[in-house]
Amino acid sequence: MAGRTVIISGGGTGIGLATARAFARDGDTPVLVGRRAEVVERAAADIATAVALPADLTDPAEAARVARFVAERFGTVDVLVHSAGGSGLLEPGPDNGGADAPGGALAATAHAWTVAFRVNTLTAVLLTEALRDRLASPGGRVLFLSSIAAYRGSGTGAYAASKAALHPYAFDLARDLGPRGVTVNVVAPGYIEETEFFGDAMTPERRATLVAQTLDGRPGTPGDVAETLRWLASHAASHITSQVIQVNGGAERGH
Ligand SMILES: NC(=O)c1ccc[n+]([C@@H]2O[C@H](COP(=O)([O-])OP(=O)(O)OC[C@H]3O[C@@H](n4cnc5c(N)ncnc54)[C@H](OP(=O)(O)O)[C@@H]3O)[C@@H](O)[C@H]2O)c1
Numbered sequence: 001m002a003g004r005t006v007i008i009s010g011g012g013t014g015i016g017l018a019t020a021r022a023f024a025r026d027g028d029t030p031v032l033v034g035r036r037a038e039v040v041e042r043a044a045a046d047i048a049t050a051v052a053l054p055a056d057l058t059d060p061a062e063a064a065r066v067a068r069f070v071a072e073r074f075g076t077v078d079v080l081v082h083s084a085g086g087s088g089l090l091e092p093g094p095d096n097g098g099a100d101a102p103g104g105a106l107a108a109t110a111h112a113w114t115v116a117f118r119v120n121t122l123t124a125v126l127l128t129e130a131l132r133d134r135l136a137s138p139g140g141r142v143l144f145l146s147s148i149a150a151y152r153g154s155g156t157g158a159y160a161a162s163k164a165a166l167h168p169y170a171f172d173l174a175r176d177l178g179p180r181g182v183t184v185n186v187v188a189p190g191y192i193e194e195t196e197f198f199g200d201a202m203t204p205e206r207r208a209t210l211v212a213q214t215l216d217g218r219p220g221t222p223g224d225v226a227e228t229l230r231w232l233a234s235h236a237a238s239h240i241t242s243q244v245i246q247v248n249g250g251a252e253r254g255h
Pocket of ligand 1: 009010011012013014015016033034035036037039055056057058082083084085086087119123145146147148188189190191192193195196197198
Protein backbone atom coordinates (compact mmCIF):
# COMPACT_ATOMS: atom_id res chain seq x y z
CA MET A 1 0.00 0.00 0.00
CA ALA A 2 2.99 2.34 -0.39
CA GLY A 3 2.77 5.59 -2.31
CA ARG A 4 -0.47 6.75 -0.74
CA THR A 5 -1.48 10.39 -0.40
CA VAL A 6 -2.03 11.12 3.31
CA ILE A 7 -3.53 14.48 4.27
CA ILE A 8 -2.68 15.29 7.90
CA SER A 9 -4.19 18.35 9.56
CA GLY A 10 -1.99 19.53 12.43
CA GLY A 11 0.82 17.69 10.67
CA GLY A 12 3.52 20.15 11.66
CA THR A 13 3.75 19.23 15.34
CA GLY A 14 3.13 16.56 17.96
CA ILE A 15 0.92 13.62 17.04
CA GLY A 16 0.36 14.85 13.46
CA LEU A 17 4.10 15.13 12.81
CA ALA A 18 4.81 11.68 14.26
CA THR A 19 2.02 10.35 12.03
CA ALA A 20 3.56 12.02 8.98
CA ARG A 21 6.89 10.38 9.77
CA ALA A 22 5.26 6.97 10.25
CA PHE A 23 3.48 7.10 6.89
CA ALA A 24 6.58 8.49 5.15
CA ARG A 25 8.57 5.49 6.40
CA ASP A 26 6.11 3.35 4.43
CA GLY A 27 6.81 5.37 1.28
CA ASP A 28 3.60 7.43 1.46
CA THR A 29 3.30 11.16 0.74
CA PRO A 30 2.13 13.12 3.79
CA VAL A 31 0.59 16.55 3.18
CA LEU A 32 1.05 18.66 6.32
CA VAL A 33 -1.69 21.21 6.96
CA GLY A 34 -1.48 23.80 9.76
CA ARG A 35 -1.90 27.54 10.27
CA ARG A 36 1.76 28.45 10.79
CA ALA A 37 3.54 28.26 7.44
CA GLU A 38 7.01 28.15 9.02
CA VAL A 39 6.02 25.18 11.18
CA VAL A 40 4.63 22.97 8.40
CA GLU A 41 7.43 24.00 6.04
CA ARG A 42 10.13 23.14 8.59
CA ALA A 43 8.46 19.81 9.33
CA ALA A 44 8.09 18.96 5.64
CA ALA A 45 11.73 19.84 4.97
CA ASP A 46 12.74 17.02 7.33
CA ILE A 47 10.57 14.37 5.63
CA ALA A 48 11.68 13.45 2.12
CA THR A 49 8.21 12.79 0.71
CA ALA A 50 6.22 15.44 2.61
CA VAL A 51 4.45 18.51 1.25
CA ALA A 52 3.63 21.60 3.37
CA LEU A 53 0.24 23.22 2.95
CA PRO A 54 -0.41 26.16 5.33
CA ALA A 55 -4.11 26.76 6.02
CA ASP A 56 -6.52 27.67 8.82
CA LEU A 57 -9.10 24.89 8.69
CA THR A 58 -11.69 26.81 10.71
CA ASP A 59 -12.22 28.89 7.56
CA PRO A 60 -14.43 27.25 4.88
CA ALA A 61 -12.59 29.11 2.11
CA GLU A 62 -9.27 27.76 3.39
CA ALA A 63 -10.58 24.20 3.56
CA ALA A 64 -11.83 24.61 -0.02
CA ARG A 65 -8.39 25.88 -1.06
CA VAL A 66 -6.76 22.80 0.50
CA ALA A 67 -9.20 20.59 -1.44
CA ARG A 68 -8.37 22.39 -4.70
CA PHE A 69 -4.64 21.94 -4.12
CA VAL A 70 -5.10 18.25 -3.36
CA ALA A 71 -7.32 17.76 -6.41
CA GLU A 72 -4.81 19.38 -8.76
CA ARG A 73 -1.70 17.80 -7.27
CA PHE A 74 -2.89 14.30 -6.32
CA GLY A 75 -6.46 13.77 -7.56
CA THR A 76 -7.26 11.22 -4.84
CA VAL A 77 -6.90 11.12 -1.05
CA ASP A 78 -5.97 7.71 0.36
CA VAL A 79 -5.85 8.66 4.04
CA LEU A 80 -7.23 11.71 5.84
CA VAL A 81 -5.95 12.24 9.40
CA HIS A 82 -7.51 15.02 11.49
CA SER A 83 -4.92 15.92 14.10
CA ALA A 84 -5.61 19.67 14.16
CA GLY A 85 -7.02 20.64 17.52
CA GLY A 86 -6.24 22.00 20.92
CA SER A 87 -7.51 22.96 24.33
CA GLY A 88 -8.38 26.46 23.13
CA LEU A 89 -6.44 27.89 26.07
CA LEU A 90 -3.68 29.11 23.77
CA GLU A 91 -6.07 31.01 21.48
CA PRO A 92 -6.45 34.80 22.04
CA GLY A 93 -9.79 35.93 23.46
CA PRO A 94 -11.52 38.28 25.89
CA ASP A 95 -10.46 38.20 29.52
CA ASN A 96 -12.99 36.86 31.92
CA GLY A 97 -13.58 40.33 33.37
CA GLY A 98 -16.40 39.22 35.64
CA ALA A 99 -19.88 40.66 35.83
CA ASP A 100 -18.71 44.21 35.03
CA ALA A 101 -17.05 43.29 31.71
CA PRO A 102 -19.03 43.73 28.47
CA GLY A 103 -21.18 40.64 28.22
CA GLY A 104 -20.17 39.72 31.76
CA ALA A 105 -18.38 36.46 32.54
CA LEU A 106 -20.62 34.80 29.95
CA ALA A 107 -18.60 36.48 27.17
CA ALA A 108 -15.54 34.48 28.18
CA THR A 109 -17.63 31.31 28.44
CA ALA A 110 -19.10 31.89 24.98
CA HIS A 111 -15.62 32.47 23.60
CA ALA A 112 -14.18 29.32 25.18
CA TRP A 113 -16.96 27.07 23.86
CA THR A 114 -16.90 28.68 20.40
CA VAL A 115 -13.12 28.31 20.10
CA ALA A 116 -13.23 24.68 21.26
CA PHE A 117 -15.82 23.71 18.66
CA ARG A 118 -14.10 25.71 15.91
CA VAL A 119 -10.63 24.29 16.60
CA ASN A 120 -11.57 20.67 17.32
CA THR A 121 -14.86 19.96 15.56
CA LEU A 122 -15.15 22.41 12.69
CA THR A 123 -11.58 21.90 11.42
CA ALA A 124 -12.26 18.18 11.02
CA VAL A 125 -15.77 18.55 9.58
CA LEU A 126 -14.82 21.19 7.00
CA LEU A 127 -11.79 19.30 5.73
CA THR A 128 -13.76 16.04 5.57
CA GLU A 129 -16.61 17.62 3.64
CA ALA A 130 -14.15 19.36 1.30
CA LEU A 131 -12.39 16.07 0.48
CA ARG A 132 -15.03 13.35 0.88
CA ASP A 133 -15.65 12.99 -2.87
CA ARG A 134 -11.89 12.56 -3.41
CA LEU A 135 -11.44 9.67 -0.97
CA ALA A 136 -10.03 6.55 -2.62
CA SER A 137 -12.92 4.18 -3.19
CA PRO A 138 -12.40 1.45 -2.20
CA GLY A 139 -9.59 1.66 0.36
CA GLY A 140 -9.88 5.23 1.65
CA ARG A 141 -9.42 5.95 5.34
CA VAL A 142 -10.69 8.80 7.53
CA LEU A 143 -9.18 9.08 11.01
CA PHE A 144 -10.22 11.56 13.70
CA LEU A 145 -8.33 12.53 16.86
CA SER A 146 -10.62 12.64 19.88
CA SER A 147 -9.47 12.53 23.51
CA ILE A 148 -9.87 10.73 26.81
CA ALA A 149 -11.64 13.97 27.76
CA ALA A 150 -14.61 12.90 25.61
CA TYR A 151 -15.20 10.16 28.22
CA ARG A 152 -14.17 11.95 31.40
CA GLY A 153 -14.74 15.69 30.88
CA SER A 154 -12.09 18.38 30.67
CA GLY A 155 -12.75 20.82 33.47
CA THR A 156 -15.08 23.32 31.79
CA GLY A 157 -16.50 20.70 29.44
CA ALA A 158 -15.89 22.75 26.29
CA TYR A 159 -12.87 20.82 25.00
CA ALA A 160 -14.36 17.46 25.98
CA ALA A 161 -17.66 18.24 24.24
CA SER A 162 -15.93 19.43 21.08
CA LYS A 163 -14.06 16.10 20.89
CA ALA A 164 -17.09 13.98 21.79
CA ALA A 165 -18.95 15.68 18.91
CA LEU A 166 -16.58 13.98 16.50
CA HIS A 167 -17.80 10.53 17.51
CA PRO A 168 -21.35 10.70 16.07
CA TYR A 169 -20.02 12.61 13.06
CA ALA A 170 -17.60 9.73 12.43
CA PHE A 171 -20.39 7.15 12.89
CA ASP A 172 -22.61 8.91 10.33
CA LEU A 173 -19.70 9.28 7.94
CA ALA A 174 -18.77 5.60 8.31
CA ARG A 175 -22.34 4.66 7.41
CA ASP A 176 -22.28 6.92 4.33
CA LEU A 177 -18.84 5.91 3.10
CA GLY A 178 -18.96 2.20 3.98
CA PRO A 179 -20.55 1.20 0.64
CA ARG A 180 -17.63 2.93 -1.11
CA GLY A 181 -15.13 0.77 0.79
CA VAL A 182 -13.93 3.66 2.95
CA THR A 183 -13.44 3.16 6.69
CA VAL A 184 -13.87 5.89 9.31
CA ASN A 185 -12.46 5.60 12.82
CA VAL A 186 -11.61 7.74 15.83
CA VAL A 187 -8.50 7.51 17.99
CA ALA A 188 -8.85 8.96 21.49
CA PRO A 189 -5.49 9.50 23.21
CA GLY A 190 -4.83 10.03 26.89
CA TYR A 191 -1.93 12.18 28.08
CA ILE A 192 0.67 12.41 25.29
CA GLU A 193 4.03 14.08 25.86
CA GLU A 194 6.26 15.88 23.36
CA THR A 195 3.47 17.89 21.74
CA GLU A 196 2.52 21.57 21.82
CA PHE A 197 -0.88 20.71 23.28
CA PHE A 198 -0.27 21.90 26.85
CA GLY A 199 1.89 24.92 25.98
CA ASP A 200 3.50 26.01 29.24
CA ALA A 201 0.60 24.71 31.35
CA MET A 202 2.05 21.30 32.32
CA THR A 203 3.52 21.14 35.83
CA PRO A 204 5.53 18.24 37.31
CA GLU A 205 2.65 17.60 39.75
CA ARG A 206 0.00 17.42 37.03
CA ARG A 207 2.24 15.22 34.89
CA ALA A 208 2.74 12.84 37.83
CA THR A 209 -1.03 12.68 38.39
CA LEU A 210 -1.70 11.88 34.73
CA VAL A 211 1.00 9.21 34.61
CA ALA A 212 -0.30 7.67 37.85
CA GLN A 213 -3.71 7.22 36.19
CA THR A 214 -2.21 4.87 33.61
CA LEU A 215 -1.93 1.13 34.23
CA ASP A 216 1.53 0.95 32.66
CA GLY A 217 3.00 3.88 34.56
CA ARG A 218 4.12 6.03 31.66
CA PRO A 219 2.98 8.97 29.56
CA GLY A 220 1.93 8.32 25.97
CA THR A 221 4.16 9.36 23.08
CA PRO A 222 3.16 10.77 19.69
CA GLY A 223 4.52 7.51 18.26
CA ASP A 224 2.00 5.47 20.28
CA VAL A 225 -0.82 7.32 18.56
CA ALA A 226 0.86 7.47 15.15
CA GLU A 227 1.30 3.70 15.04
CA THR A 228 -2.37 3.17 15.93
CA LEU A 229 -3.39 5.51 13.10
CA ARG A 230 -0.98 3.75 10.73
CA TRP A 231 -2.50 0.39 11.61
CA LEU A 232 -6.07 1.65 11.17
CA ALA A 233 -5.04 2.93 7.73
CA SER A 234 -3.55 -0.42 6.76
CA HIS A 235 -5.19 -3.22 4.82
CA ALA A 236 -5.07 -5.31 8.02
CA ALA A 237 -7.71 -3.02 9.56
CA SER A 238 -10.05 -2.99 6.57
CA HIS A 239 -12.95 -4.55 8.54
CA ILE A 240 -12.69 -2.00 11.36
CA THR A 241 -14.94 1.00 10.90
CA SER A 242 -17.11 3.32 13.00
CA GLN A 243 -14.99 2.63 16.10
CA VAL A 244 -13.34 4.74 18.79
CA ILE A 245 -9.95 3.31 19.82
CA GLN A 246 -8.48 4.62 23.07
CA VAL A 247 -4.69 4.97 23.42
CA ASN A 248 -4.10 5.86 27.06
CA GLY A 249 -2.36 3.05 28.94
CA GLY A 250 -5.69 2.15 30.55
CA ALA A 251 -6.09 5.58 32.16
CA GLU A 252 -9.76 5.96 31.22
CA ARG A 253 -10.64 3.01 33.49
CA GLY A 254 -8.68 4.61 36.32
CA HIS A 255 -7.47 2.74 39.37
N1 LIG B 1 -1.26 15.84 23.62
C1 LIG B 1 -2.24 15.22 24.28
O1 LIG B 1 -2.08 14.85 25.45
C2 LIG B 1 -3.55 14.93 23.58
C3 LIG B 1 -4.46 14.11 24.25
C4 LIG B 1 -5.69 13.82 23.64
C5 LIG B 1 -5.98 14.32 22.40
N2 LIG B 1 -5.08 15.13 21.76
C6 LIG B 1 -5.47 15.64 20.44
O2 LIG B 1 -4.51 15.21 19.49
C7 LIG B 1 -4.47 16.14 18.41
C8 LIG B 1 -3.04 16.53 18.14
O3 LIG B 1 -2.58 17.31 19.22
P1 LIG B 1 -1.07 17.31 19.72
O4 LIG B 1 -1.06 16.72 21.07
O5 LIG B 1 -0.19 16.78 18.68
O6 LIG B 1 -0.86 18.88 19.97
P2 LIG B 1 -0.21 19.99 19.05
O7 LIG B 1 1.25 19.72 18.91
O8 LIG B 1 -0.63 21.30 19.64
O9 LIG B 1 -0.89 19.79 17.61
C9 LIG B 1 -2.06 20.45 17.21
C10 LIG B 1 -1.87 20.92 15.77
O10 LIG B 1 -3.09 21.45 15.27
C11 LIG B 1 -2.77 22.55 14.42
N3 LIG B 1 -3.95 23.41 14.34
C12 LIG B 1 -4.61 24.00 15.38
N4 LIG B 1 -5.61 24.75 14.93
C13 LIG B 1 -5.62 24.62 13.57
C14 LIG B 1 -6.40 25.18 12.53
N5 LIG B 1 -7.39 26.04 12.79
N6 LIG B 1 -6.13 24.85 11.25
C15 LIG B 1 -5.11 24.00 10.96
N7 LIG B 1 -4.31 23.44 11.91
C16 LIG B 1 -4.57 23.76 13.19
C17 LIG B 1 -1.57 23.22 15.12
O11 LIG B 1 -0.77 23.98 14.24
P3 LIG B 1 -1.00 25.57 14.05
O12 LIG B 1 -1.08 26.17 15.42
O13 LIG B 1 0.20 26.02 13.27
O14 LIG B 1 -2.25 25.70 13.26
C18 LIG B 1 -0.81 22.00 15.61
O15 LIG B 1 0.14 21.56 14.65
C19 LIG B 1 -5.36 17.32 18.82
O16 LIG B 1 -6.60 17.20 18.16
C20 LIG B 1 -5.51 17.15 20.32
O17 LIG B 1 -6.72 17.69 20.78
C21 LIG B 1 -3.88 15.44 22.32
